[in-house]
Amino acid sequence: MTQSIIDHAETESRERDVELCPDCETDTIVHDPDRGERVCSECGLVLTEDPIDYGPEWRAFNAKEHDELSRVGAPLTQSMHDRGLTTTIDWRNRDANGHSMSADKHGQLHRLRIWQERIRTKNAGERNLKYALSEIDRMVSALGVPRPVKETASVIYRRALEADLIRGRSIEGVATSALYTACRKEGIPRSLEEVTSVSRVDQREIGRTYRYIADELGINLEPTNPRQFVPRFCSELDVDKDVETLAVEIIDQTTEQGLHSGKSPTGFAAAAIYAAGLLQDETIPQRAVAETAQTTVVTVRNRYREQLEAIDRTPAT
DNA sequence: ATGGTTTTTACTGCGTC
């Protein structure tokens, strides 16, 4: 087990393995060392979990080893500005045995708490971080994305802060961009529009900041695959499972031909869903798909026409 | 700044319920 911990620590870059998922046969397996698992972003199958044990390490054979291995305490988290590491002073005026204290001890504790808080958030950078992380936290809840995204977003923000990229940009803007990046990185993309809707910053700034941050931090993300939007849109539209499957098929076939490059992924996904609906005789109004994908009927029309032509199929009717 | 590409906006006609 210690071996795997070392491996984990040494895996500095967040590389993605290209490997086929045994369940759904796609190459969408994502390896994320920070989360310690390899998971297929298509079907959600978790392939391996690195046994990261945050509990105490018991096996020690001499004193030195003991010092190195023994780990006790709460797990680290990136989403608190001090990683959850600093001392916190309980707000209750009780001693360790749960008994109440004398009045002068009360006063002493009160002063301690004040200073503890001042030390905790001592410089501008810390306060900056504290605010940004609370903002990320808020947006994550509003967006309803899973927890790992929050951690990733926090890491990205930290890196941006360390690289001194915030200067001249708003904290909110950078925080939102970090979140947007994190969503894509975690394989559960939200469109720029969706992220914008929970942010206090307008879309243009988020887009600009995102590009800048990604560039400066050397984060190179593949363009979002339209298929990643299909399940979410479909469940929002409440369409048949067959339509969803067919939509994914359409996307796969057409992207293979490079039909998607340069086109907006959301519009592409919306069109595929509409096209799939047509082919399955379950007509979904263009208006509806366009709305859930936050695009327009015109875009849906243009895309689905191209898609149907590309796969050489026309609706039976 | 510029030009090429894509998306959006706005307006149109057509068929159906």
Added chain:
DNA sequence: GACGCGGTAAAAACCAT
């Protein structure tokens, strides 16, 4: 007449140079 669909032209947005 309201609605869904299709086409189009022009404006706006986007991106690379």
